Amino acid sequence: MSYEQELTFQLRLRGRSEDEIAETIRELRAHGVDAAALRDEFGSPAEYADGFEKRPPKSLGSTITAAGTIVAVAWIVVCIAVAAIRRFALGIEDDGDGLPSFLLPVAFGFVMVGLAGGYLIDRLRRPKSAAAD
Template identity: 35%
Template sequence: MTYQRDLAFALRLRGVAEKDVADIVAEVDAHAQEGIVLEEFFGAPDEYAARFPEGPKRLRDAAWWTKVSAVVAVVWIVAVTVVAALGVDLPVRFGVIALWPALGLMVLGMVVDIVWAHRRPV
């Protein structure tokens, strides 16, 4: 992992706008091309990213996997509830197990978002 990629990831986690991320990384690239050791000059990527103001507290566009998985999980929970309300005999142990896929979808969505944000191009 390069310093620039780690910096971009840290900035995105802070909610910094993509244009600002690109500008900051371009500045770091310019210093890197001059032969400067980035870690010594700027500090650790997380520390350098912390110098910039956080973005607005809202769901960012990168979190669409989490949003989609949350909707699918809610639909799953509603479907299980409706099936039980219609009188379909679900054993108690199956009722609890039936909710595991919803939890799995939520976790999967969050993991995909984190990996996606980390692997996005700088």
């Protein structure tokens, strides 16, 4: 992975906006040196990004992660509500507790897809302004 991609990811983890990330990448490109020279001059991308103030993340990846978690919680609430309605309102008796056996695996799947998707989006996506350069 290139120095710019790694730095972009590290800056996203620190809550930098896409415009701030693009400006930082433009400043790096202005030095006109290759990735090895950038590493020698500025240190690793994580070390360079440590110089920036850390903010709460507002990246697309954090939004996707939050959405996956919200969908998982909603899935659990809906399954419990359906089980309660079936048992108490409709009088349908099930063997066991009335909850589907796939309740937790599906909820876990939603969370994992949100986490993996959020991580990969932040890791692989280039800054908006720098993508056109």
